[in-house]
Amino acid sequence: MGTNLLPVQVLAPGQNLNSYIQAVNSFSILTADEEKQLAEQLYYENDLEAARRLVMAHLRFVVHIAKSYAGYGLNQSDLVQEGNVGLMKAVKRFNPEKGVRLVSFAVHWIKAEIHEFILRNWRIVKVATTKAQRKLFFNLRGAKKRLAWLNNEEAAAVAADLNVDVKQVREMEGRLASTDMGFDAGVDDDDDTAFQAPANYLEDARYNPATQLEESDWETNSVNNLEMALDQLDERSRDILASRWLTDDKLTLHDLADRYGVSAERIRQLEKNAMKKIKAMIEVSA
Incomplete structure (x- = not known):
């Protein structure tokens, strides 16, 4: 399904997120029968107008999911935009014969796109590269909203829930607590802060x-x-x-x-x- 079927301002919220939310909330919610009919038109007849209506009716749901990731310090409009990409992928793959509502199917695709965006942009240095690390990242990130540094019992409980080692929990906790630092001093750094750049602490033995x-x-x-x-x-x-x-x-x-x-x-x-x-x-x- 091409993005040219939908207005750009619907797929990319832009700076005025409140106006975007008002706009998507104005789109009618589909009944189960309406959704099934549109899904069948898309699935069996490749009706692109049906696809457009399915996407438009579920844009408010993407906003709802994106709000749950507000604690990562990323632009909310970007999260919504990435979630919209996941929604379109879900609509394209939705099979109406499975007997489930589109929203139940699409939630996984929407979250997957948002997760990928967060992992690409939350830190310069990647904090999670494998599937297991990604699962641990998001689950532990949610737990850290309620907890400070995990004590031994809490770390063991998280490890048991996620079926990982306590060592992996501790390692990811350290990654979450760390901050990025540029290798060289910043352009605007003064003499009091520039010395902290890692470049100043590396020995160059080439000319010894x-x-x-x-x-x-x-x-x-x-x-x-x-x-x-x-x-x-x-x-x-x-x-x-x-x-x-x-x-x-x-x-x-x-x-x-x-x-x-x-x-x-x-x-x-x-x-x-x-x-x-x-x-x-x-x-x-x-």
Whole structure:
């Protein structure tokens, strides 16, 4: 069902939420027979006008659900808008032959969309990523409206009700109590608060003189050891390794086979043996 079937101001409440609520409350509530007839028209005949009427009649229900999530500090209009998306998805999937009212079916879709929106926007850092964590997030968030920090008995009760470990309850409780902090100091932060930014407490060891000297010595030693090891090889083996690994324009096994008048397999064996000698000599020099 496309959103172009409904006025934009119905799907997106905008800034004046009170006017929007008054508007959706003016739409007539459907009787059970009216709802069933419209649902059948949509389900069997793909009647988009019937879909529009079903959505319009249930917009007030979305507002009612969205109000129950007012404690998350998010814009109420955004919550309503996300709930409307869930309502439209429910209407599209509603089967009138199941014998239930649309409102009973749609509540799950409406809450699912609102939940996703809250989890995406409530914190910069995600507090719940798995299905179990999401269930725990919303159930524990509701409990925290009545409780301060959970004591051991309360934590155990919540864990038993949700079939999770007490450790998981404590972890989610800590996430709920935490706050987001920017990595760098804010533009408007003064000298008294800017120092608290995490960026000021991380040590940058990239330019540590001792580290740089150590890396430079290691690189020099490695190059010297490689040159000494190459000098110990016969001329042909040294040429094979240089042609295969130490030049930008690398030669193939067949190129070197033609150069020395042997098979490509023989070149491969010579290369392998030379590599073993190089490795052994470097390990002795290290």
